[in-house]
């Protein structure tokens with residue numbers, strides 16, 4: 471890094487903040503890539519099996535990088551953290567009866583939208599420090615980095631008891647994203663306060679009691695994990711507790727007063743091909759074949775559950791909200807689905823409806 475720029479980086483930092491806001495990032499902070507203080511908690515979480523079947527979190531190189539972000543980019547001097555709101559308007563008044571889809575998944579897939587915006591922000595930074603050569607890596611929930619701690623260190627907010635990053639005056643319905651970069655920006659002050667106080671609303675409301683005392687989650691029991699990342703069957707003990715959630719779960723955020731009071735308007739970019747909850751028809755969804763599922767959801771976060779996972783979730787939701795119109799489509803799946811686990815689940819649903 472050419473020292474020529476040291477004196478100018480602070481004013482460039484302010485310009486970056488303004489540019490980030492223009493791109494739709496409501497919050498931005500800067501920090502340094504030192505060893506995270508929550509690393510031991512993370513390791514303990516893995517060792518205790520709370521990561522369930524998320525093997526990508528357990529790989530030695532992935533663990534090592536979470537401990538030392540400089541293993542990702544040895545020249546890394548700063549991590550820029552940005553946040554973007556995704557709450558649909560009036561979420562607090564939203565009818566969460568059925569189907570229940572996590573707020574973040576109603577719009578388009580943030581993995582498609584946010585990287586484009588991050589690249590634009592990097593391009594802006596490059597233009598400001600030219601001719602310095604810029605090395606960087608961008609992530610949005612995709613890299614081996616302790617994202618919430620990094621956001622806290624960058625001054626954005628605190629990690630709530632519901633394990634989410636809570637931004638004061640804005641809540642937790644945000645996507646987080648990071649730029650690891652070789653430019654030595656002055657770090658912002660760490661957010662040291664904890665405004666959860668004596669509140670336990672999220673812990674008390676979690677239907678599967680999976681929020682742990684150390685602000686982590688036992689993924690094996692979490693509806694978000696069970697309906698999204700989990701590739702296998704959903705254990706019987708949780709099937710009734712899904713209670714209509716077909717993709718993700720928002721309860722521990724929905725009950726948080728920081729969200730009820732301060733939810734922010736979402737970035738309109740996310741709602742081009744959004745799922746229309748008001749017109750959602752579970753019978754049509756149960757009838758989707760693989761290619762119809764792909765056509766409908768390939769730009770939606772729902773695609774992450776994959777076809778069989780989505781069908782599994784729909785079947786359980788159908789069983790929990792059963793009416794006679796569902797009998798034929800479930801019967802059809804029980805007899806004809808190519809996946810024996812899905813056929814078996816359809817039979818279970820009909821028996822236990």
Ligand code: SF4
Pocket residue numbers: 675676677678679680681687691692693694718719720721722723
């Ligand atoms: S997402 Fe749902 S199941 Fe998971 S911790 Fe939050 S309330 Fe509990």
Ligand code: SF4
Pocket residue numbers: 630631632633665666667669670671672673722725726727728
């Ligand atoms: S519900 Fe209460 S305890 Fe949970 S994250 Fe929000 S403020 Fe913290």
